[in-house]
Amino acid sequence: MNEQAKNEAIKVLGHCARSMGFFASGLPGGYEAVWARDSMITSLGASLIGEKFKDTFKKSIETLRNNQSALGQIPNAVGSYNDDRQSDVTFNSIDSSLWYLVGQHAYRTAYKDNSVLNESQESIEKAMLWLRYQDPNEDKLLAQQPTMDWQDAFPHKYGHVINAQALHYTILKMHGHDEPAEHIKKVVNGEIERYLMMYDEKRGYYLPWNWKNHDGDREQEEWFDALGNLLAIVCGLATPEIAGNILDYIEREAVNRPFPCRTMHPALKKGDKEWRSYFEKCDAREPYSYLNSGVWPFIGGFYIAALVKAGKIDKAKEELDKLTDAVKTGQKMEWEFNEWLHGQTGKPGENSAPYQGWTAGMYLFAYECVERGEVPYFTFQN
Numbered sequence: 138m139n140e141q142a143k144n145e146a147i148k149v150l151g152h153c154a155r156s157m158g159f160f161a162s163g164l165p166g167g168y169e170a171v172w173a174r175d176s177m178i179t180s181l182g183a184s185l186i187g188e189k190f191k192d193t194f195k196k197s198i199e200t201l202r203n204n205q206s207a208l209g210q211i212p213n214a215v216g217s218y219n220d221d222r223q224s225d226v227t228f229n230s231i232d233s234s235l236w237y238l239v240g241q242h243a244y245r246t247a248y249k250d251n252s253v254l255n256e257s258q259e260s261i262e263k264a265m266l267w268l269r270y271q272d273p274n275e276d277k278l279l280a281q282q283p284t285m286d287w288q289d290a291f292p293h294k295y296g297h298v299i300n301a302q303a304l305h306y307t308i309l310k311m312h313g314h315d316e317p318a319e320h321i322k323k324v325v326n327g328e329i330e331r332y333l334m335m336y337d338e339k340r341g342y343y344l345p346w347n348w349k350n351h352d353g354d355r356e357q358e359e360w361f362d363a364l365g366n367l368l369a370i371v372c373g374l375a376t377p378e379i380a381g382n383i384l385d386y387i388e389r390e391a392v393n394r395p396f397p398c399r400t401m402h403p404a405l406k407k408g409d410k411e412w413r414s415y416f417e418k419c420d421a422r423e424p425y426s427y428l429n430s431g432v433w434p435f436i437g438g439f440y441i442a443a444l445v446k447a448g449k450i451d452k453a454k455e456e457l458d459k460l461t462d463a464v465k466t467g468q469k470m471e472w473e474f475n476e477w478l479h480g481q482t483g484k485p486g487e488n489s490a491p492y493q494g495w496t497a498g499m500y501l502f503a504y505e506c507v508e509r510g511e512v513p514y515f516t517f518q519n
Contacts, residue, residue: 142461143504145472149497150183154190157216158197159183162476163492170216171200173233174287177240178435179494182501184247185513194244195253201237202260209263211237231271231281234264235304242311243514261312268305276333277320279305280348287364291421291428292405293413296348296356299325299335299365307372310517322374341382342366343375345401358411361402363392364436370443371515380447387440395483396463397437397456404430404480420488425480427488432478434463438499445506446515453507464500467491474500 152163161168161175168175176197183190204212204226213230241261245254254261271279279302283295302325309318320329325343327334332350335343340359343366347357366383369375375383387393392402404424405411420427437460444453466485467473473491478484485491506512 139457139461139504142464143501146464146474146497146500147186149474149492150179150190150494152492153179153494154193156196157200159193159494161494162490163494167490167492170214171197172214173201173211174236175495177236179498180240181243181514182498184243185501185505188248191248198240198244198253198257202257205260205263209267210234211264230285231279231301232286232304234268235301235308238264238308238312239304246514277317278302278324278333288428291416291419292401292411294346294358296346297335298346299343299362300368302335303365303368303372303374306374310372325374326376326379336379341386343369360405360411361386361392363398363400364439367436367439367443371439371446371512373515384443384447384449393440393456395481396432396434396459396478397440399430399432399480400428400436401430420486426486427477430480431486432463432480432483434460435495435499437463438503441503442506442512445510446512450507450510457503457507460500460503464496
């Protein structure tokens with residue numbers, strides 16, 4: 138079954154591969170543009186099956202690099218992907234620059250090819266500089282404004298966000314900046330400067346975000362951010378003890394059910410203290426839909442990678458079987474590789490896009506992690 142799923146994932150990536158790089162979706166009417174995060178995450182898996190998608194990975198990097206802002210920010214998306222957005226290049230994202238830098242390292246490592254990295258040195262330095270300026274508190278942690286990462290407008294988060302801290306640690310390690318990376322690790326885990334720590338010792342996971350402390354009244358929320366916590370495990374930001382606590386929490390609270398993995402826990406509903414009025418205008422307004430604790434299979438790929446990183450190979454194999462069921466599930470056909478599934482029923486969401494690039498790419502990444510017994514690209518051997 139998994140071998141068939143692997144072949145089906147490769148087929149989906151073939152539909153997503155275009156002249157300017159990996160589109161987020163492989164079907165007409167889908168997300169027909171190159172998103173920084175989607176294309177780079179897609180490429181993590183696409184680059185593990187030989188050189189079939191080498192040129193597409195390279196084109197994705199070049200498209201992003203060629204549209205970098207004068208100040209160094211990597212665009213969120215490049216392409217005219219729907220009628221109501223007139224601009225072909227959009228920014229306003231912090232994780233686009235981070236994933237671009239992950240992609241640079243992954244390309245070099247996958248193909249033993251330094252050419253793209255060498256051609257991009259000025260671009261990489263500008264992106265790194267832009268990221269350094271996202272530190273208004275001068276505490277070496279990235280700070281972001283609301284709606285500036287992959288979850289867009291739901292849920293509301295700002296300041297020190299665990300997703301951004303994990304990616305920041307990752308790119309510093311990947312690009313040989315070990316000292317600032319280790320500083321971030323100590324701060325986030327509470328080894329130093331505990332007033333800035335993001336690990337919640339009582340809950341056993343990283344808080345999704347926190348910001349200023351007002352005489353004991355801290356700006357923060359406590360729901361579980363699946364992707365941010367899993368990235369922290371995969372990249373090594375989490376200590377082995379913290380990683381174990383996070384994985385235990387996922388199992389105990391069934392965040393990996395009906396399929397791996399739901400975006401958050403618990404789901405938010407109107408009347409909760411975290412609720413914002415504008416949530417009602419998006420697909421996440423209903424619990425277990427879209428970003429509101431819906432199942433996003435690409436996150437399941439990171440979950441399986443995190444299990445492998447923690448040495449839980451048998452559990453990773455078990456969860457890969459469940460992820461296989463998730464990507465096979467469809468409304469009109471088998472092997473739809475949907476963007477998201479309902480967090481209780483496991484059925485594709487009404488507005489879920491099939492043939493999603495990062496769903497297929499992360500399935501391949503999870504598959505290869507289990508096959509190899511290790512997590513490619515995140516060992517930071519320079």
